[in-house]
Amino acid sequence: MKYAFKLLVAAFAAATSLSAQAHAGHDHPAHPHPGQSSFGDAATAAAPEGVTVTNCWIRALPNRLPSAAYFTLSNGGDRDVVLVGAQSKAFGKVMLHASKTVTGMAAMVHTDKIEVPASGSFEFAPGGHHVMLEKPTSTLKIGETLPITLWFEQGRAITMDCAIRSAAG
Numbered sequence: 001m002k003y004a005f006k007l008l009v010a011a012f013a014a015a016t017s018l019s020a021q022a023h024a025g026h027d028h029p030a031h032p033h034p035g036q037s038s039f040g041d042a043a044t045a046a047a048p049e050g051v052t053v054t055n056c057w058i059r060a061l062p063n064r065l066p067s068a069a070y071f072t073l074s075n076g077g078d079r080d081v082v083l084v085g086a087q088s089k090a091f092g093k094v095m096l097h098a099s100k101t102v103t104g105m106a107a108m109v110h111t112d113k114i115e116v117p118a119s120g121s122f123e124f125a126p127g128g129h130h131v132m133l134e135k136p137t138s139t140l141k142i143g144e145t146l147p148i149t150l151w152f153e154q155g156r157a158i159t160m161d162c163a164i165r166s167a168a169g
């Protein structure tokens with residue numbers, strides 16, 4: 001029993017470090033993500049009841065390096081909600097990410113869903129969860145805003161304007 005557990009742990013560690021490595025280059029075609037087209041039409045999707053997003057900002061990095069968006073997700077409703085993805089017409093690739101330390105090194109891992117309990121909130125912040133923004137369709141301009149849509153279970157969506165700030169914040 002103990003041996004089997006150790007094996008499991010080893011397998012998990014290997015898988016985690018593999019995905020972390022693949023992630024370092026931010027280009028992993030062998031690892032398919034749910035395509036943005038799998039979401040519905042953000043313009044007509046209703047917001048999940050009682051859910052609001054505040055203080056969204058994008059940390060812009062120079063030279064077309066991947067940028068990240070941060071915000072606070074508040075669930076004032078009486079049901080748990082589950083965030084399942086994000087999209088933006090301003091970026092070719094948008095993903096939910098978490099930052100983790102894998103064998104002593106900072107790494108980012110893809111996150112499929114984030115649950116926000118009723119009357120709860122969830123913080124997307126530097127060093128933690130973020131929306132990864134890759135392949136910008138135009139140069140990011142500090143001070144301007146870009147829309148990002150958050151997708152929740154049951155086809156619900158919230159589109160927010162996010163202020164572009166410099167890497168220093």
Ligand SMILES: [Cu+2]
Pocket residue numbers: 068097098108130131132
């Ligand atoms: Cu990331």
